[in-house]
Amino acid sequence: MKQLSLLLLTVFLFSCSTSEKTKLDLLIDHANVVDVKTGQLMSDQQIGIRNDTIIFVREAGNNSDYTAAKTIDATGKFVIPGLWDMHVHFRGGKELIEENKNLLPLFIANGVTGVREAGGDMTAEIFKWREEIKSGTLTGPVIFTSGPKLDGPRATWAGSIPVTTKEEVIQAVDSLENMGVDFIKIYDSTISKEAYIWIIEEAKKRGITTSGHMPFTVMLEDAVNAGLGSVEHLYYILKGASTQEKEITQDVIDGKAGFWGSMDKLIATYDETQAQTVFDMLKTHNTYVVPTKHIGNTLSYLDRDNHEDDEYLNYVGDGIIKTYQGRIRSAMRANEKAIAERHELNSTFEKLIPKMQAAGVSLLAGSDSGASNSYVYQGLSLHQELMALVAAGLTPAEALRTATINGAKFMKMEGFYGSVEAGKSSDLLILNANPLEDITNTQSIKTLILGTQVFSAQDLKGMLEQLRKTSK
16 A cells, blocks of 8 residues: 555656646645644645545645546635544344444444454454455445454353463464454453463564453553553553552452452542553553543443434444343443442543543544444444543544544554545545534534545435435
């Protein structure tokens, strides 16, 4: 991909030097381009596109060194890279394969052009969908997948690969590498601390990025030092920020405490100095953190909020909606003390987010949308996550980076994705209003560009209407 981009740029420069007109598939003219790296706005810009690549970004004017098959007047509009949701799931067993597939256009309808699939039970289907999306026979985002999760015996999630010994870890990593996964996802339902660290170390030796939950039998420092690529959710950051992490870890090892039973003590022993040490460690090791704040907001208040009239229930299949009941029943069974503790934990997490950002920790926007995650809707929830990050204290520019350039860097794809620059992907959103002023403006999509395909706002609404007809 990078070689193709360089070739296209070379051709463009050569054509300019010989006074030949550059042939473009698409020209976006008079656009306000958001530089996601700096948070600055470049006004009145011209973006030239050929195939799936931006050929140039430059000031608009009386340039006549090109011919364009199609021109879009973006006067008064704002251009950002396509958004990436860095934590989604496709799962639910054979009976939900089609429902999962049907929701792929829902990401596109919301301007989410890339997703990081963080483990499920339909890996073979995901690889098929990727090829169909690439060939243009299926509408959906670029999918980066971990394939099956790695966990211990009798794991919580179906499709997980159980590992106990070092030999099993090597075999499991061999299997995932042979599948062609983009990273490795580790889960913490039954995995031992030894197997957890072995996975990270084995993957690091092979240059494979890891991502995961973390068993409470493991110290956060040990996981980060071993090479963990990203920490999913904020439980583990809170654990590392406790002055009693070592003691709590030992209690879990000794069977005196469990995951949820440790939360009150973690909150009570949170320490700002210790937290800053953890943030510095994460920054130094380039370990990313995925707060998944919107799902936290949603699940924490299932006892209070009524979602019966949610518009997006019209787009999600009945089988997936049925899987929401597990978390709903759990929330409704909780007593007042448990509910209050859940709310306090959610508030504690919110306070961590701006502190990590200020300390230079790389954050990723992830919705955790998927079967069993109640009322967290594909596509829409990425925007809600950005809103949650801003509500927690990030600037709109900082939040926007978590769903663009930071995601591309984590996937080691920043050479082609994540920003509006020459040589980069032409997956772009043209917005009606400035997202640097109000992050909700990421939802005000006038035009979506996928490669050279152009989707108007009406086209995107049509995708939703098609889902309304086929999913219910």
